[in-house]
Amino acid sequence: MVSREFTEGGSMESQEGFTMDGTVDLKGRPVLRSKTGKWKACSFLVGYEIFERMAFYGIASNLVNYLTSKLHEGTVTSSRNVNNWTGAIWITPIFGAYIADTHWGRYWTFTIFSFIYILGMAILTLAVSVPSLKPPTCAKDVSVCPKASTFQVGIFYFGLYVLAVGTGGTKPNISTIGADQFDEFEPKERVQKVSFFNWWMFSVFLGSLFAQTFLIYIQEDIGFPVGYGVPTLGLIISVVIFLVGTPVYRHKLQKGNPFGRIAQVIVAAVRKWRVKVPANAEELYELEPKAYLAKGRFPISNTPILRFLDKAATKDSTISSPWRLCTVTQVEEAKLMIKLLPIWVAMFIPSTLVAQVNTLFIKQGNTLKRNMGPHFEIPSGSLTAFVTMSMLVSIVIYERILVKLFRKFTGNPRGITILQRMGIGLVMDVILMAVAAITEQQRIKIVKEHGLEGHPKAVAPLTVFILLPQFILMGIRDAFLEVGKLEFFYDQSPESMQSIGTSLFASTLGVGNFISASLLTTVADITGKKGHTSWILDNLNASRIYYYYALLAVLSFLNLIFFLVVSWLYVYKRETSEAFGSSHGRNAIQRENQQQSCTDVDNVNVTSMELVPK
Incomplete structure (x- = not known):
């Protein structure tokens, strides 16, 4: 990397002005803390997310x-x-994250998939x-509506799934780019990063609220052409906002194929299963x-968990193939990702409950x-706005009151x-589905x-507001579970695999x-037999449907256990x-971010990176 020793005015810039977490600009040069990142950069990202969520939920909330x-389905x-x-x-974000970490980087992956x-x-x-x-239009007094042609159905679903491909490259990278704007080696920025995911989700649901009220009303009262045209325009505006903020963004360097590195560890450990650690x-x-450090990364010390994988880092011959011998850091990265899988599985049933909001x-x-x-008359699709409003209020209360109290x-x-x-959110899942039933x-x-x-x-002589408890409970549980889940998977992933x-x-x-x-199809088929x-x-x-909701409540309880x-x-x-909190460590990292060579790096105080409870 090229050293940036002078400011634009020609004066010498202190080394303390550069970030210490390996972040660079789009050309790979170290960036100044005072001119990049933090909430200044995140304001563009939050602005993007508000308009993008407006566009997405303008489609999703009323799709059924x-x-x-x-x-006529x-x-x-x-x-x-x-x-x-x-x-x-x-699901497509998995592939978007792979492309970002392996090939194009987060910024360019996000930009290309935005289009x-x-x-x-x-x-x-x-x-x-x-x-x-x-x-064709179906009159209200007609019992059998004319069917849409195969081509008409096909073009609509084609648009839906092109949109799904696009979000695959944007979803895993935009929030990660936001989190990258805070240098964890700077105390103030580290504290700000703790609040980032709360306010990020706040912006997500602010855009959603607009879509679930104003846009759905337009779709029902004026028509779907205007109701879809407005969010399309909003999405274009969101991408423009993101691009305007380009000069102040911090970027983390690509770390190579994450899946390949994990596979190497597993294969090497299996091939050497007889080797003693x-x-x-x-x-x-x-x-x-x-x-x-020269690559903007950090070594990780050995930990006692998943000891079998340590065989991959055990020297047993002169062979240095990456499929037979891996570094401790690579092994620990694989351990961190594998450790996430049980929590990942535990999130399936809660996500099944979320699916009921936009359907049943x-x-x-x-x-x-x-x-x-x-x-x-309230459009039925606008009922999801109560989830959003409940979550917005809950996030503010959680961030401003509960966090300080706890x-x-x-x-x-x-x-x-x-x-x-997240556990509080899972308890609420059980309550939510019981109330819905x-x-x-x-x-x-x-x-x-x-x-x-x-x-x-037929419309029952009963107000729609009897559904409010289940919508409000969903918003409160989202403030605990969904925000916590996003933070957990970013925070607990290896630094090189956060996308x-x-x-x-x-x-x-x-x-x-x-x-x-x-589950919906299976339950409908099985319960309708004989x-x-x-x-x-x-x-x-x-x-x-109350039986179906009761079934989901039971599954939620088992999942909670x-x-x-x-x-x-x-x-x-x-x-x-x-782990790299000492002054020697910080200075060494900073020097590596500014120079191609570093003569003092041997003085780095590499503290243990073992896993410890928080």
Whole structure:
């Protein structure tokens, strides 16, 4: 790297002005702390996220209604298709993270996929606007609607999945780019980073709130062409905002193929399964600290967990193939990622519950009175706004009040640990689905009392606001679980694999939606056999969805037990900034970030990076 010893005015810049975490500008040069990063850079990213979430939820929040009213799909089919599409939205980030860490870097991966995202939104807007591309109109008094052509259905779903590909490159990288703007070696920035994910999610749900109220109202009252055109324009604006902030962004260097490095460790350990690991960890294979620091990375000391993988770093011959001999740091990176998997699995069922918000919860709303006064009716898709508003309020209360309160008792800068925060959310999952089941049972009771079971489009004489508890509870649990989950997978991933860690967060939502689609179809099929009435029918007034919600409550309880076990066994990784906290270590890292060579790097005080509980 090229040394940046002079400011633009020609005066000498103190070494203390450069970041110490290996971040650089787009040309690979060290960056000045005073002119880059922090909330100054994050303001552009937050601005992007508000408009992008407006665009995304402008489509997602009312999609099940579009599939039902315009493409004339049934309850199970439309819910399954929404879940499958949402699943793809949250699974593709794994590939986007891989491309970012291995090939293009986070910035360029994000930028390129943003234009694919825009393309998908443009196709969807055309699909609901151009007469030859959109399905024929269905009159309200007609019982059988004309079907959309295969081409019309195909072009709409093509747009949806182009959009899913686009989000695959943006979702895992935008929040990671935001977290990269804070130097963990600078105390003030380290504290700011703790709050970043709370305010990041706040911006996410602020954009969502606009979509779930204003945009859905436009779709229902004015039409889908305008309702899709506005979020498309919003997405274009969001990308422009992101690009404007380019000069002040900090970037972390690519660290190579993360999946390949993990695979090398596993293969090397298996190939040497007979080899005995030395009792002294210093005998394991490792590079000199300067080999890492010169690349903006940090070595990790050996830990006693998953000892079998230490065989990969055990010297048994002169062979130096990376598929037979790996460094301790590489082995520890693999351990960190493997340790995340049980927590990752524990997030599948909670994500299955999230999938109900944009499908069955909205379907329930269509069967209830939604009037507010004589001239206004709440669009059923706008009910999701109550989730958003609840979460916005909860995040502010958590950040401004609860964190400070918890901190007095625990001494933890976060107030409570990340897993404790997630655990509170999982407890609320059980309560949420129990409440949803009871509410639905009361709705069906009213439906039966008025003899409406045989009328699919009948509206029960019951206010839609009886659904508010389940929507509000979902928002509160999101403030604990979803924010904590995002922070956990970023924070606990190896420094060189944090895009992959963020994609693990996204993939739990993807897997959860796929599970929801499969579970919904399976339950509908099984419960409808041998002449029995299926729990889930196209006619919700004749359905017994409360049994389905009760099933989800039981699954949530079993999942909570599983989470408590794996979180109790989990050991947090030690912060890099703690391990390299000495003045010698910080200065050495800083010098390596500014020069190609470093004569004093031997004086680096490399403190142990063993995993310790927080």
